[in-house]
Amino acid sequence: MNRRIRPTLVALAVSLAAPTLGQQAVNPIHPVFAPLDAAGHPTRAAGAISVERTCGACHDAAYIAAHSRHAGPAVTATCVQCHVDGGALDVRAETLDAEGRLVRAAIRIGAPRAASCGRCHGLISDGAAPVAIPPDYASPGGAPGRTLSLTQGEGAIVAPQRMADSFLDLQGKAKLESPWDVHAAKLVDCVACHYASNNPGRVAERHTALRYLTDDPRRATTAEFLVRPDHRFVEQGCRSCHDALQAHEFLPYRSRHMTVLACQACHVAAPMGLALEMVDATVVTAAGKPVVRYRNASPRPGESLNAATIRPFRPLLVERQEQDGVTRLAPVNTVSRFRWISGATRAEVPPELVARAYLEGNAYAPAVLERFDANHDGRLEESELRLDSRRKADLVAGRLAVLGVVDPVIEGTLDTYPLGHGVPSRDRALRDCSECHSGDSRMSARFVVAGYLPGGTPPRPREGSRVELAGVLTPGEDGSLVLERDREAAPGKLHVLGHSREGLTNTLGFALFVAVFLGVAAHGLVRFVLRKARTRHAHADGGRAYVFGRYERLWHWTMALSGVLLIVSGLEIHSATPRWLIDLPRAVSLHNVFAVLLMLNAFLALFYHLTTRAIRNFIPEPHGFLARALEHMAYQSRGIFFGGPHPTNAPGHKLNPLQQVTYLALLNVLFPLQIVTGLLIWAVGHWPDVATALGGLHYVAPLHNAGSWLFLSFFVLHVYLVTTGRTPTEHLESMITGYQAVDPGEAAPERS
Numbered sequence: 001m002n003r004r005i006r007p008t009l010v011a012l013a014v015s016l017a018a019p020t021l022g023q024q025a026v027n028p029i030h031p032v033f034a035p036l037d038a039a040g041h042p043t044r045a046a047g048a049i050s051v052e053r054t055c056g057a058c059h060d061a062a063y064i065a066a067h068s069r070h071a072g073p074a075v076t077a078t079c080v081q082c083h084v085d086g087g088a089l090d091v092r093a094e095t096l097d098a099e100g101r102l103v104r105a106a107i108r109i110g111a112p113r114a115a116s117c118g119r120c121h122g123l124i125s126d127g128a129a130p131v132a133i134p135p136d137y138a139s140p141g142g143a144p145g146r147t148l149s150l151t152q153g154e155g156a157i158v159a160p161q162r163m164a165d166s167f168l169d170l171q172g173k174a175k176l177e178s179p180w181d182v183h184a185a186k187l188v189d190c191v192a193c194h195y196a197s198n199n200p201g202r203v204a205e206r207h208t209a210l211r212y213l214t215d216d217p218r219r220a221t222t223a224e225f226l227v228r229p230d231h232r233f234v235e236q237g238c239r240s241c242h243d244a245l246q247a248h249e250f251l252p253y254r255s256r257h258m259t260v261l262a263c264q265a266c267h268v269a270a271p272m273g274l275a276l277e278m279v280d281a282t283v284v285t286a287a288g289k290p291v292v293r294y295r296n297a298s299p300r301p302g303e304s305l306n307a308a309t310i311r312p313f314r315p316l317l318v319e320r321q322e323q324d325g326v327t328r329l330a331p332v333n334t335v336s337r338f339r340w341i342s343g344a345t346r347a348e349v350p351p352e353l354v355a356r357a358y359l360e361g362n363a364y365a366p367a368v369l370e371r372f373d374a375n376h377d378g379r380l381e382e383s384e385l386r387l388d389s390r391r392k393a394d395l396v397a398g399r400l401a402v403l404g405v406v407d408p409v410i411e412g413t414l415d416t417y418p419l420g421h422g423v424p425s426r427d428r429a430l431r432d433c434s435e436c437h438s439g440d441s442r443m444s445a446r447f448v449v450a451g452y453l454p455g456g457t458p459p460r461p462r463e464g465s466r467v468e469l470a471g472v473l474t475p476g477e478d479g480s481l482v483l484e485r486d487r488e489a490a491p492g493k494l495h496v497l498g499h500s501r502e503g504l505t506n507t508l509g510f511a512l513f514v515a516v517f518l519g520v521a522a523h524g525l526v527r528f529v530l531r532k533a534r535t536r537h538a539h540a541d542g543g544r545a546y547v548f549g550r551y552e553r554l555w556h557w558t559m560a561l562s563g564v565l566l567i568v569s570g571l572e573i574h575s576a577t578p579r580w581l582i583d584l585p586r587a588v589s590l591h592n593v594f595a596v597l598l599m600l601n602a603f604l605a606l607f608y609h610l611t612t613r614a615i616r617n618f619i620p621e622p623h624g625f626l627a628r629a630l631e632h633m634a635y636q637s638r639g640i641f642f643g644g645p646h647p648t649n650a651p652g653h654k655l656n657p658l659q660q661v662t663y664l665a666l667l668n669v670l671f672p673l674q675i676v677t678g679l680l681i682w683a684v685g686h687w688p689d690v691a692t693a694l695g696g697l698h699y700v701a702p703l704h705n706a707g708s709w710l711f712l713s714f715f716v717l718h719v720y721l722v723t724t725g726r727t728p729t730e731h732l733e734s735m736i737t738g739y740q741a742v743d744p745g746e747a748a749p750e751r752s
Contacts, residue, residue, distance in 0.1 A: 024085035024108040033057065034101040035091055042100035046091045051078040054089075060228045068231035077120060082112040087119055114158060117190045122150025122421075123273065124184075125159035131180060132167035133274060133305040138292045149417065153335055155271030155296065155313060156422025160185040163272060163424075170272055171311045178424040180272075185425075193236040196229045203234065237323040238263040250431070252588040253685025260494060262322060262330035268419045269331065269430035270312035271296075274305060278336040281351065282396070282410055282454040283385050286364065288355040291385060293451050295333065301382065315419055316447045316483070317436075319492040320467050329491060331419040332467050336412060336450040336459040336481070340400060343407030349400060357399040371395050387454040388479065412459030414449065416467040433584040437498030438575075443490040444499070449473060450481040495697035497573050498584060502702040509709025516713040520720040523636075530641045547654055548738040552614075555605045556735055562598035563715060566591060570708055595678055602671060617653055618667070620660045629657040640724060662714075670710055677704035 034042040036053040043049060052061045059079075070077035081087045085108035095106035118124025125131050137148065150156050159166075163176035170176060179185040183192075195202050198220050220228075238244075244258045251257050274294055281290035299308035315331035322328055340349040358368050364380060371392055372384050387393045393410065400408040435442055450459060458473060458481055470492070471485035485491070488501035548556075572587035582590070609615040631647040636658075639645070649656050655663065680700045684691040694700060725731045726741060734740040 024110055024113070026105055027107050027109045028104075030107050030109050031058070032097075032101045032104060032107065034099065035089055044091060044093075044096060044100060046089065049080075049089060049091065051080050055079045059226070063228045064231055067228075069233065070231060081119065082116050083109050085109075087116070111191050114184065114190050118150075118158070120146045120148075122148045122152070122154075123157045123159070124150075125157075125161065125180075127160045127184075130165055130167045131157055131159050131161055137274070137305055139289045150421055151273045152276045153333060153415065153417030154268075154419045154421055155273040155275030155315075155333060156268075156419065157181065157273045158184050158190075158421055160187075167306050168274075169307055169309050171309055176272075178428045180424070181422050182425045183423060193240075194233040196225070197232050197234050198225055198228075198230040200225055235323050238267075239324065250585055252585050252592075253682075255688060256685040256691065259326070259688045259691065260328055260492075262320065262328040264331055264419050264423075265317060265329055266430040267423050267426075268315075268421075269435070270314065270428070271333075271419065271422060272310060272312050272424075273422060274308075274310055275313060275333055276335045277448070278338070278450045280386065280454055281337070281339040281354065282387050284351075284355045284358045285385070286359075286362070286380075288351075288359060290351070291382070314442065314445070316469075317442045317491060318416075318467055318470055320418055327492065329494070333417045333419065334447070334449050334469075334483075335415045335417065337415065338410060338412045338454045338457065338459070340396075340405070340408050341411045342405055343409045345406070349405050349408060353400065353403055353405065356403060357396055365399075367395065367399075386452055388452060393455040410455040410457045412450075412454070412457045414459040414461045416461065416469065418467060434498075436496060437573075437584050439487070439499060439501075441496075441499050443496055444485045444487045446485070447471075447483040448476070448480055449483050452479045453481055493696070493698065495701050497588075497697075497701075498575060500697075500701070502705045505702045505706040505709065509706055509713075513709055513713045513716070516717050520717060524720065524723075526641055544739045544741055546738050547740045548735060550738070551608060553735055553738060555601060555608070558601045559598065559605075562594045562601065563711065565594045566598065567708070567712055567715065569594070574705070574708075592682065595675075599675055602675075617655050618660055618663050620657055620664075621653065625657055629661075632656050632658050636724075666714065670707055670714070674704065674707040674711065677701075677707065 033054065035044075035049045036057065037043040037045075037048045038050040038053060040050075040053050052065075055061055061079075064079075065071045069075065070082070080089055089102070090106045090108075091102075095103055097103055113126075114124045115126055123131060123133070137152075150158070157180040159180040162179055163170055164173055166173075166180070197203060200219050200222060203219075242263070244263065245254055248254050248257070274297055277293045277295040279290055279292055283291055285291060294308075296311045296313035297305070297308045299305055313333075315333050317329050318332055319327050320330040320332070322330070340354055341347060342349065358364060360366075363369075364372075369378070369380065372380050374384050375381075387396065387410070397408045453475070461469065469483060471483040474482055474484050476482045488503065490496045490500060494500075569582075569587045569591035572582060573584065573591060609618075628647065628649075635644060635647050647656065653660075677700050680690070680694065681697060681704060684694060684697055684700070691697075722731045723729075725734075730741060
């Protein structure tokens, strides 16, 4: 293809791919009207039309302006921009009648459509052409208030097309079968969620606050609404249409997830739109524009944004109050903006004036080039075009002062954008539990707020920000600004299984476990070294007695299996690694199943031991208890190493005094502690009221964690003590067969 033709075709394709504004149908019921100027006279000049006078002839323009979030110093959207096809009245000779009124065919007025919102808010396509980034994306202009905040702030693109069909260079594009926005693909328009708060067709506005009224039939009529529509638009959340509890079957504790997590946390977890990281207006490019850094793309100098590879980015998870008044974890993106202001008036220095401070004609001023050009190649690269030293900042401030700016200083602001648009299909929803339930999760991951700080000035969150950033802004090693958060905690002090670390109980529990492990290891090593000495004092064979009945053995092995699987699944839930043996949902399900099995087995065992009076084996005999306990302690500390005679138990008891004390503590303290705290954790996951009453898992989870360490330490000690019989396998064999060796003359323990 001819090289001169190729750029022309590319430019034509991009222009055709810009968000289209499909033509609105002619409104058959709207009265014909004459465009009016500011004095209220009919006008045929498009530039002289006063929207307030023209629309205010029938609608209460003053009321609408006072009840609108689109009318103010920062946002200036007019009725015509939102409600008229193309954003402007079609005033031509052929569209006006003899009295200066618009003919019926020219009145294309209706409810705002997605394309109308897209003129100001971001990339919105009706599907007529593939999605592409417009040429003015980096510095939007045109309509007043056009900021493209939907795409630049959230990384959202609202379009029914597949991502794979767009003109953007997306990472893994060939496999992106999802539409940019599943709602747009299902013909759900912007006004389905953002509508007038007094629209009688959508809301039942109450006129009084009487507590005994459950509904108020008095509401605005359609005629009243058309005269005075309240443009403080409703912001419907996902739950106004979706019942999250009827889906998400794979999630353990669905109620808890839905209570603390915003839907967007998983369904807008990796936006693919070109999102901003920072806008540096303290410097200008050779074209006189501010420097823009993107969060998920790094276009090369002169490269089209449509050709730059766009990656999904990981948003920041913070607590945010949603439309239903509940505070949940929700994803946000931050955009840092830096600009020059006058220190005397706090007024922003006009961009044109900043450009004059840097440029002379179409090139950088010699003084600027000399100060900024670090490699002396005669041009400024991106890494050089930044105020990263006092000398650079002083030079520009001095040049601005010469141009009339009083006391020029740098100001940085931090804008936070909650992610709520551009929801892809469910196949792109986050299903990896380790994204939250692991040590290195989104809950505490460091987040780059700005790639560098112009003049060393950190950005400050704007007053009235809707989102509270939980963390500390700290300088990075590369000059960036990073939001650092507690690595062992979660936003809002939530306790997240697998992520939150119980510092005190973990430290004490691990210390106890290590002490027990080292103790049994040392004890076992001494036994191994002195094994030959024991052979000189071998025990006499006194025969075998049947001491463990079928049910007792079944109870023991059921309890052992439940305990082992509870330990394994508990470690998986508590683990900080993305995956250990099984994934988290299965680990939670397995943990719950065997917890129920353990409780059922414990209840049946209690019933059995009470009804058969076998409970006596666990109750120490008071007479001579201390002497027997000391005798057993002496045996374990010395006699066992040399093959000394094993102390006898109290008559009719299968357990020695040390075992009795241990099992009493185990059955009366540790097991009830684990069962109660485990049930509370389970209840918190199913009933929000329980979570509120307990304050979440802050107190319950550490107690359960402490009990787990105690149980694990007991398990290690118990397994070792199994090997302390006449042979290392004697006790194990007796719990399998039921028979136990006894010394000559020793009474066999009473069988249950």
